Amino acid sequence: MSNPAAPKLSRKDFVSDQDVRWCPGCGDYAILAQVQKVLPELGVPRERFVFLSGIGCSSRFPYYMNTYGFHTIHGRAPAIASGLKASRPDLSVWIVTGDGDALSIGGNHLIHALRRNLDLNILLFNNRIYGLTKGQYSPTSELGKVTKSSPMGSVDHPFNPISVALGAEGTFVARSIDVEAKHLQDMIRRAYEHKGTAFVEIMQNCNIFNDGAFASLTDKDTKADTQLVIEHGKPLIFGKQRDKGIRLRGHSLEVVQLGAGATGDDVITYDETNPVLATLLSAMRPPQFPTPIGVFRAVSRPVYEEAMAQQVQQARLKQGPGDLDELFSRGDCWVVN
Numbered sequence: 001m002s003n004p005a006a007p008k009l010s011r012k013d014f015v016s017d018q019d020v021r022w023c024p025g026c027g028d029y030a031i032l033a034q035v036q037k038v039l040p041e042l043g044v045p046r047e048r049f050v051f052l053s054g055i056g057c058s059s060r061f062p063y064y065m066n067t068y069g070f071h072t073i074h075g076r077a078p079a080i081a082s083g084l085k086a087s088r089p090d091l092s093v094w095i096v097t098g099d100g101d102a103l104s105i106g107g108n109h110l111i112h113a114l115r116r117n118l119d120l121n122i123l124l125f126n127n128r129i130y131g132l133t134k135g136q137y138s139p140t141s142e143l144g145k146v147t148k149s150s151p152m153g154s155v156d157h158p159f160n161p162i163s164v165a166l167g168a169e170g171t172f173v174a175r176s177i178d179v180e181a182k183h184l185q186d187m188i189r190r191a192y193e194h195k196g197t198a199f200v201e202i203m204q205n206c207n208i209f210n211d212g213a214f215a216s217l218t219d220k221d222t223k224a225d226t227q228l229v230i231e232h233g234k235p236l237i238f239g240k241q242r243d244k245g246i247r248l249r250g251h252s253l254e255v256v257q258l259g260a261g262a263t264g265d266d267v268i269t270y271d272e273t274n275p276v277l278a279t280l281l282s283a284m285r286p287p288q289f290p291t292p293i294g295v296f297r298a299v300s301r302p303v304y305e306e307a308m309a310q311q312v313q314q315a316r317l318k319q320g321p322g323d324l325d326e327l328f329s330r331g332d333c334w335v336v337n
């Protein structure tokens with residue numbers, strides 16, 4: 001899709017003339033800025049990009065991108081994006097969704113898009129709350145979360161979006177954080193480069209209804225010990241002094257202190273094509289473990305739209321171009337007067 005003859009674009013080309021209506025301080029601004037930074041670097045003409053969303057604060061995203069876009073209906077962006085990509089495989093199709101939009105009302109659409117593996121990019125802004133509707137708990141809110149809709153604390157066990165995407169056999173599954181600009185840019189670029197459905201969970205602060213949900217991950221004093229940056233072919237090492245690692249003990253993971261009975265050789269070297277490692281890492285939870293960010297899984301599998309186009313071509317060769325009117329009126333038809 002990249003075209004060397006395409007006009008040189010800059011961030012400004014992707015900024016729309018719409019007033020941004022997110023609350024001041026919302027993490028969505030940082031994500032928008034990184035998407036607008038990366039897109040001009042991809043060598044794709046602007047009119048080839050389409051952003052589709054469902055409903056929520058995050059789903060206002062298409063208004064702010066100077067590209068084609070469609071603010072669709074709640075939870076249904078994956079369905080509409082699938083139709084678009086199947087009929088226009090030349091477009092670069094992006095879905096922007098929230099934890100409520102993608103995992104409550106849209107849960108079913110999300111998992112089927114992932115297993116079908118159309119060449120789509122899904123950015124799930126996870127603020128662990130319903131922002132637009134003013135602060136009800138969401139499917140990623142922690143157990144015991146006190147909100148207006150759970151005044152005594154939520155009794156729902158939360159989803160882990162990475163585990164959902166891996167369980168649906170997503171071929172590209174990654175996580176980043178709104179304020180980790182460079183890391184987020186890398187994940188957006190990798191998502192674009194992946195052929196197949198790329199799923200990126202972006203931890204996003206909703207400073208109005210769930211402020212500080214990821215504070216320990218983003219605070220500069222703690223983040224070296226609470227984040228584990230996973231990279232293909234590199235050892236799972238973290239900590240301010242880079243002195244802690246993740247190793248396998250039997251069928252489980254454990255944190256080891258390097259130099260105190262463990263060496264770099266004991267630590268796992270990450271392999272983003274290994275489904276067992278991805279599953280083990282997706283289950284890592286604080287406070288026992290740091291929170292992994294990066295690409296959990298990247299594997300290649302045929303994409304839906306190509307297989308579909310091949311079948312259509314084969315059918316045309318065998319049966320001719322076809323006639324829709326003739327098909328509709330064939331067989332057991334009647335007229336209602």
Ligand SMILES: Cc1ncc(C[n+]2csc(CCOP(=O)(O)OP(=O)(O)O)c2C)c(N)n1
Nearest residue numbers: 055056057058074098099100101130131132
């Ligand atoms: C059919 C339907 N049901 C419910 C709603 C109300 N509603 C609008 S947005 C939303 C959830 C938004 O949460 P999330 O996807 O996490 O997005 P955020 O606003 O936090 O970015 C809900 C329940 C709706 N608009 N339509």
Ligand code: SF4
Nearest residue numbers: 022023026057131206
């Ligand atoms: S309510 Fe939360 S998610 Fe929505 S715009 Fe405001 S800060 Fe952002």
